Amino acid sequence: MCGIVGYIGMQAASEILLAGLEKLEYRGYDSAGIATVGEGEIHCVRAKGKLQNLRSKLEGIENPSQIGIGHTRWATHGKPEEYNAHPHMDVAQRVAVVQNGIVENFRELRLELQQKGHEFKSDTDTEVIPHLIAEHLAHPESAAPATLASSPFLEAVRQAVNHLEGAFAIAVINADYPDELIVARQQAPLSIGFGQGEFFCASDTPALIPHTRAVLTMENGELAKLTPLGVEIYSFAGDRIKKSPRTLTWNPIVVEKQGFKHFMLKEIYEQPGVVRGCLEAYTESTWDASHDTPPVNLGLDESFYENLDRVQILACGTSWHAGLIGKYLLEQLAGIPTMVQYASEFRYAPAPVTANTLTIGVTQSGETADTLAALAMEKERRKSLKPEYQPRLLGITNRPESSLGYLVPNIIDTHAGIEIGVAATKTFVAQVMAFYALALDVAYRRQMLTLERIQEILGGLRQLPGQIELVLESQERYIEELAHEFGDTQDFIFLGRGINFPIALEGALKLKEISYIHAEGYPAGEMKHGPIALLDAKVPVVAIAMAGSVYDKVLSNAQEAKARDARLIGVTPMDDKEAAETFDDLLPVPVVDEILSPLLSVIPLQLLAYHIAARRGLDVDQPRNLAKSVTVE
Numbered sequence: 001m002c003g004i005v006g007y008i009g010m011q012a013a014s015e016i017l018l019a020g021l022e023k024l025e026y027r028g029y030d031s032a033g034i035a036t037v038g039e040g041e042i043h044c045v046r047a048k049g050k051l052q053n054l055r056s057k058l059e060g061i062e063n064p065s066q067i068g069i070g071h072t073r074w075a076t077h078g079k080p081e082e083y084n085a086h087p088h089m090d091v092a093q094r095v096a097v098v099q100n101g102i103v104e105n106f107r108e109l110r111l112e113l114q115q116k117g118h119e120f121k122s123d124t125d126t127e128v129i130p131h132l133i134a135e136h137l138a139h140p141e142s143a144a145p146a147t148l149a150s151s152p153f154l155e156a157v158r159q160a161v162n163h164l165e166g167a168f169a170i171a172v173i174n175a176d177y178p179d180e181l182i183v184a185r186q187q188a189p190l191s192i193g194f195g196q197g198e199f200f201c202a203s204d205t206p207a208l209i210p211h212t213r214a215v216l217t218m219e220n221g222e223l224a225k226l227t228p229l230g231v232e233i234y235s236f237a238g239d240r241i242k243k244s245p246r247t248l249t250w251n252p253i254v255v256e257k258q259g260f261k262h263f264m265l266k267e268i269y270e271q272p273g274v275v276r277g278c279l280e281a282y283t284e285s286t287w288d289a290s291h292d293t294p295p296v297n298l299g300l301d302e303s304f305y306e307n308l309d310r311v312q313i314l315a316c317g318t319s320w321h322a323g324l325i326g327k328y329l330l331e332q333l334a335g336i337p338t339m340v341q342y343a344s345e346f347r348y349a350p351a352p353v354t355a356n357t358l359t360i361g362v363t364q365s366g367e368t369a370d371t372l373a374a375l376a377m378e379k380e381r382r383k384s385l386k387p388e389y390q391p392r393l394l395g396i397t398n399r400p401e402s403s404l405g406y407l408v409p410n411i412i413d414t415h416a417g418i419e420i421g422v423a424a425t426k427t428f429v430a431q432v433m434a435f436y437a438l439a440l441d442v443a444y445r446r447q448m449l450t451l452e453r454i455q456e457i458l459g460g461l462r463q464l465p466g467q468i469e470l471v472l473e474s475q476e477r478y479i480e481e482l483a484h485e486f487g488d489t490q491d492f493i494f495l496g497r498g499i500n501f502p503i504a505l506e507g508a509l510k511l512k513e514i515s516y517i518h519a520e521g522y523p524a525g526e527m528k529h530g531p532i533a534l535l536d537a538k539v540p541v542v543a544i545a546m547a548g549s550v551y552d553k554v555l556s557n558a559q560e561a562k563a564r565d566a567r568l569i570g571v572t573p574m575d576d577k578e579a580a581e582t583f584d585d586l587l588p589v590p591v592v593d594e595i596l597s598p599l600l601s602v603i604p605l606q607l608l609a610y611h612i613a614a615r616r617g618l619d620v621d622q623p624r625n626l627a628k629s630v631t632v633e
């Protein structure tokens with residue numbers, strides 16, 4: 001979703017801004033723009049479409065300005081046209097603003113400002129902000145607090161943001177204050193990067209790490225003044241806040257393609273390493289049933305596990321699918337009743353409050369507005385209740401530095417690192433790994449599994465990196481070839497049962513997201529209750545038939561599809577004669593304990609989606625209309 005960058009220092013700003021926006025491209029956008037201050041004027045250039053269009057417009061323009069802001073826009077209010085692209089300016093073109101989020105009360109503000117003579121040029125909610133700031137600069141509504149008396153521009157921004165409702169992050173420059181870059185955050189991410197005599201801001205850290213690892217994540221209700229001399233942070237009430245940056249341990253190399261054609265493919269190939277990383281982080285490599293120490297250490301306080309009766313998991317999209325596998329594991333291994341709810345549904349129709357309940361938010365970005373709002377709502381509605389109803393919140397994410405990290409007191413870091421491809425792959429596998437660790441941890445503490453069974457499952461998990469590598473090595477070429485056969489296909493059905501039902505959903509979601517082919521996932525046993533009507537020779541059916549309790553059932557369901565002429569593709573155990581006789585195309589994976597099978601069955605489905613989309617020549621890493629981080633409702 002939208003991206004913000006800002007720079008103030010001693011270098012020419014525009015190239016730094018463009019390079020920063022390129023690092024945020026992965027989030028999804030449909031137009032872009034930058035504004036700089038030079039010779040007492042704001043120089044603003046915007047373009048519809050890809051960043052290359054903006055680059056072309058800027059080519060040949062000498063711009064030595066050392067302060068500027070930039071934006072990639074993902075349309076919410078108003079079409080993706082140049083006139084709606086950010087930065088937006090006030091009437092006199094002295095103030096320029098970029099914004100992420102949504103100003104919910106923009107209609108009222110716009111009307112008020114129009115009555116005061118402000119003319120608007122876009123359909124966006126953002127445009128009210130520069131007008132509002134200009135209005136507060138010209139007519140401050142009250143005397144500035146002592147802390148801000150010497151900073152009229154900062155004070156005007158402070159007064160303006162206090163009138164904004166919604167979730168937003170902004171960066172603002174002013175032609176009359178060429179040494180000040182003002183930023184503010186209210187429920188949309190924004191970080192400040194500290195360099196030597198130069199400072200950066202960005203809505204996501206990949207835009208900062210090429211310049212600095214010293215990063216300060218702003219919190220809700222904070223604004224900051226960046227000058228070449230330093231950074232001052234204030235609350236929206238005007239109180240000065242003392243804060244220091246922390247050092248990111250990231251390596252800039254993680255945001256490069258490293259020879260892969262797309263980030264998505266690179267991230268699919270990173271999955272064996274992700275599983276290894278999770279095992280190293282959560283488990284003791286020498287643990288076996290003879291040990292009297294816990295098999296898993298998630299770094300959570302002992303009190304976290306006390307009197308745990310229920311779990312509710314809140315998430316969206318692929319993270320919701322990881323949550324469904326989490327439910328299976330928590331119920332089947334640890335015996336804890338668990339429900340999984342779409343965060344966007346839960347926030348307006350929450351389940352009744354139950355005692356001793358752990359609420360888990362799962363999100364790869366750590367910034368999904370619906371997930372954060374659902375967790376905040378849960379925290380709020382429980383806080384005045386009796387002790388057993390008090391909020392117990394846990395976040396599962398690969399971005400512990402995100403807004404999620406500030407909202408919940410406990411985080412399981414999935415150690416997947418940043419994911420650039422919009423379609424989630426390695427972060428999904430890492431979220432599922434976190435659920436294995438949590439379920440085994442709780443099962444051990446509640447004595448729901450024998451130590452021998454825990455040892456068996458852990459042993460199986462340790463085999464997985466090698467087995468995923470084997471699937472990648474043995475399948476990719478074949479799947480690439482297979483993808484050629486679906487050039488004209490318009491619909492796909494994915495079937496799975498038990499712990500692999502969420503993988504059917506995930507396979508379908510991956511395919512529709514990046515190839516734009518209509519795809520649905522169903523529990524295999526449900527097909528005969530309706531979806532079977534869709535089947536004919538034009539609708540391929542992908543069935544996940546892993547060895548275990550539902551293997552025969554899935555094969556029977558697949559036969560029902562075959563009888564309707566559907567082309568049958570099976571994700572099956574390797575060297576399985578029955579499967580070879582049933583399916584037209586085989587995507588075999590090593591035979592593993594059924595409980596571990598989703599981590600293998602998902603791999604060929606990721607590759608299938610990837611190759612079908614790549615074969616169609618589509619923008620795999622930045623599919624249309626999608627965003628990596630969905631920061632609006």
Ligand code: F6R
Nearest residue numbers: 317318319363364365368423424
């Ligand atoms: C799927 C995908 C989306 C996200 C969803 C939630 O490939 O990327 O469906 O899973 O938008 O995002 P997070 O996990 O960031 O909360």
